[in-house]
Amino acid sequence: MKKYNKMKLLDGNKVASKIVEDLKQDVENLKKKGVEVCLGIILVGDRKDSETYVRMKKRRCKEIGIKNYDILLSEDVTEEQVLEKVNRMNKDPNIHGILVQLPLPKHINPEKVISSISVEKDVDGFHPENIGNLALKRLYRSSGDKIYPVMVPCTPEGCIELLDRYKIPIEGKEVVILGRSNIVGMPLSLLFLHRNATVTICHSHTQNLKKVTSRADILVVACGRKEMITSEYVKENAAVIDVGIHSVEDETRKRGYRITGDVHFNFVKSKCSYLTPVPGGVGPMTIAMLLTHVVQLASIHS
Amino acid sequence: MKKYNKMKLLDGNKVASKIVEDLKQDVENLKKKGVEVCLGIILVGDRKDSETYVRMKKRRCKEIGIKNYDILLSEDVTEEQVLEKVNRMNKDPNIHGILVQLPLPKHINPEKVISSISVEKDVDGFHPENIGNLALKRLYRSSGDKIYPVMVPCTPEGCIELLDRYKIPIEGKEVVILGRSNIVGMPLSLLFLHRNATVTICHSHTQNLKKVTSRADILVVACGRKEMITSEYVKENAAVIDVGIHSVEDETRKRGYRITGDVHFNFVKSKCSYLTPVPGGVGPMTIAMLLTHVVQLASIHS
Numbered sequence: 001m002k003k004y005n006k007m008k009l010l011d012g013n014k015v016a017s018k019i020v021e022d023l024k025q026d027v028e029n030l031k032k033k034g035v036e037v038c039l040g041i042i043l044v045g046d047r048k049d050s051e052t053y054v055r056m057k058k059r060r061c062k063e064i065g066i067k068n069y070d071i072l073l074s075e076d077v078t079e080e081q082v083l084e085k086v087n088r089m090n091k092d093p094n095i096h097g098i099l100v101q102l103p104l105p106k107h108i109n110p111e112k113v114i115s116s117i118s119v120e121k122d123v124d125g126f127h128p129e130n131i132g133n134l135a136l137k138r139l140y141r142s143s144g145d146k147i148y149p150v151m152v153p154c155t156p157e158g159c160i161e162l163l164d165r166y167k168i169p170i171e172g173k174e175v176v177i178l179g180r181s182n183i184v185g186m187p188l189s190l191l192f193l194h195r196n197a198t199v200t201i202c203h204s205h206t207q208n209l210k211k212v213t214s215r216a217d218i219l220v221v222a223c224g225r226k227e228m229i230t231s232e233y234v235k236e237n238a239a240v241i242d243v244g245i246h247s248v249e250d251e252t253r254k255r256g257y258r259i260t261g262d263v264h265f266n267f268v269k270s271k272c273s274y275l276t277p278v279p280g281g282v283g284p285m286t287i288a289m290l291l292t293h294v295v296q297l298a299s300i301h302s
Numbered sequence: 303m304k305k306y307n308k309m310k311l312l313d314g315n316k317v318a319s320k321i322v323e324d325l326k327q328d329v330e331n332l333k334k335k336g337v338e339v340c341l342g343i344i345l346v347g348d349r350k351d352s353e354t355y356v357r358m359k360k361r362r363c364k365e366i367g368i369k370n371y372d373i374l375l376s377e378d379v380t381e382e383q384v385l386e387k388v389n390r391m392n393k394d395p396n397i398h399g400i401l402v403q404l405p406l407p408k409h410i411n412p413e414k415v416i417s418s419i420s421v422e423k424d425v426d427g428f429h430p431e432n433i434g435n436l437a438l439k440r441l442y443r444s445s446g447d448k449i450y451p452v453m454v455p456c457t458p459e460g461c462i463e464l465l466d467r468y469k470i471p472i473e474g475k476e477v478v479i480l481g482r483s484n485i486v487g488m489p490l491s492l493l494f495l496h497r498n499a500t501v502t503i504c505h506s507h508t509q510n511l512k513k514v515t516s517r518a519d520i521l522v523v524a525c526g527r528k529e530m531i532t533s534e535y536v537k538e539n540a541a542v543i544d545v546g547i548h549s550v551e552d553e554t555r556k557r558g559y560r561i562t563g564d565v566h567f568n569f570v571k572s573k574c575s576y577l578t579p580v581p582g583g584v585g586p587m588t589i590a591m592l593l594t595h596v597v598q599l600a601s602i603h604s
Contacts, residue, residue, distance in 0.1 A: 131437050
């Protein structure tokens with residue numbers, strides 16, 4: 001493991017690879033039982049970043065034997081057409097999880113589309129009922145004669161899993177989350193609360209932000225602002241999780257850019273005890289959680 | 303208004319009476335349109351506290367012309383029988399809101415019962431889908447051709463309303479909530495977050511609790527421990543909301559007991575700028591919000 005002074009890197013690539021490797025065995029076992037694990041993906045439009053994310057997810061699926069059923073729709077598709085595709089996937093017993101890549105084009109209401117995904121196939125955990133069950137700390141829900149695990153959004157779940165794999169204690173710790181989005185900050189605050197942390201959420205309206213983030217034993221940064229977090233925001237020996245991902249022009253690199261996060265890595269690395277790199281921190285964990293969800297949902301049908 | 307040094311009482315009775323008075327007019331207007339506002343209440347068993355709460359709710363309903371349809375079930379009723387009653391109320395177009403008084407006897411799963419209430423009639427806002435919509439900051443949801451307001455749990459909503467009526471600013475303030483229950487602390491943290499406060503939730507696992515609560519510009523105490531909060535927990539000039547309610551033996555009183563909260567009123571009153579009394583603080587606000595919900599839901603059918 002690479003060391004910067006006393007700081008340990010939280011190697012998301014390594015942990016995610018281990019998780020995905022274990023899933024491979026599960027997928028094979030399900031196949032023997034006659035269940036071919038399948039993730040349905042709907043991608044609308046041709047945003048470069050969305051295409052990249054979908055490609056990465058599909059590559060990982062392929063590696064471990066999860067089939068994909070993907071539907072590519074052009075930018076000018078109607079909301080009704082998207083809903084119709086979701087509905088077909090809802091009804092298809094061979095598809096175990098459904099992922100609609102966000103963001104959607106502006107003329108399509110994402111809330112409506114996400115809410116139309118069957119709660120039983122909501123691998124992203126964005127459906128209001130899944131979010132509600134998460135908030136209420138319900139781990140399972142029943143539907144018909146089956147018991148389903150409540151799906152939790154992948155990025156927050158990946159952050160917790162990464163801390164757990166490095167045996168970083170959470171209970172009783174002061175956790176500060178910078179950012180309150182529906183896909184990261186908000187659900188992550190609930191997960192930390194369920195793990196008995198003292199949780200603070202801060203955001204653009206927070207006063208004395210540095211003072212607030214400096215209380216954190218565990219600081220999670222998901223504010224979407226490139227390299228905003230420097231050492232003054234970080235308590236000595238904190239564990240810092242960087243959820244951000246940005247592409248920055250860099251002429252010294254062959255490809256002309258580099259990838260960075262919401263944390264200014266070089267300014268923070270010597271002050272904290274643990275830090276996620278970007279890339280290779282939270283990103284791969286998100287995908288590992290997604291695949292875990294697909295396998296969990298497929299297992300119910302075995 | 304009563305004054306203790308510089309402290310102002312947050313008079314829940316007064317504010318709630320104003321709200322309820324305004325609702326009376328709405329109820330009359332609905333009646334003219336042919337809608338008789340009706341709240342269905344299911345009470346299981348004979349807990350004294352539950353009976354008191356239901357009686358208070360019904361009294362307020364009667365005051366403003368909301369009809370009640372109540373079902374009293376004995377302690378030994380089966381879960382199935384409770385579900386059947388809920389289901390009948392779900393289907394009854396003359397019942398606009400359904401309240402199942404908690405707690406239920408141990409042999410009945412409250413999650414199952416609450417989830418069985420139609421989302422469109424969930425006046426308490428405890429249904430997972432309503433909680434999910436709250437977490438996702440969705441104020442409305444559509445069902446069929448109608449738009450429904452998302453129901454928010456009454457006690458948290460009452461706390462915010464009380465602060466608003468006294469024009470106590472929330473945005474950018476440090477809010478600390480002690481207690482993380484599904485009916486108060488958790489949903490309240492989401493409401494404060496939506497109002498752009500910096501929100502910390504603490505609980506029995508929080509370390510240095512006094513230090514954490516002393517950061518609060520607004521401190522909400524919902525930990526269910528009688529008179530636990532003394533002045534060392536409170537920042538100078540904070541606004542303090544006491545959600546607790548306890549009955550304490552007191553021989554100096556005629557009836558032999560007095561009602562108190564989670565806050566030690568006499569120890570805190572001279573340190574904070576605002577404080578809710580118990581009784582007469584959050585309690586009446588909870589009922590006012592409940593009645594507001596019933597009227598909102600009935601209005602949809604006018």
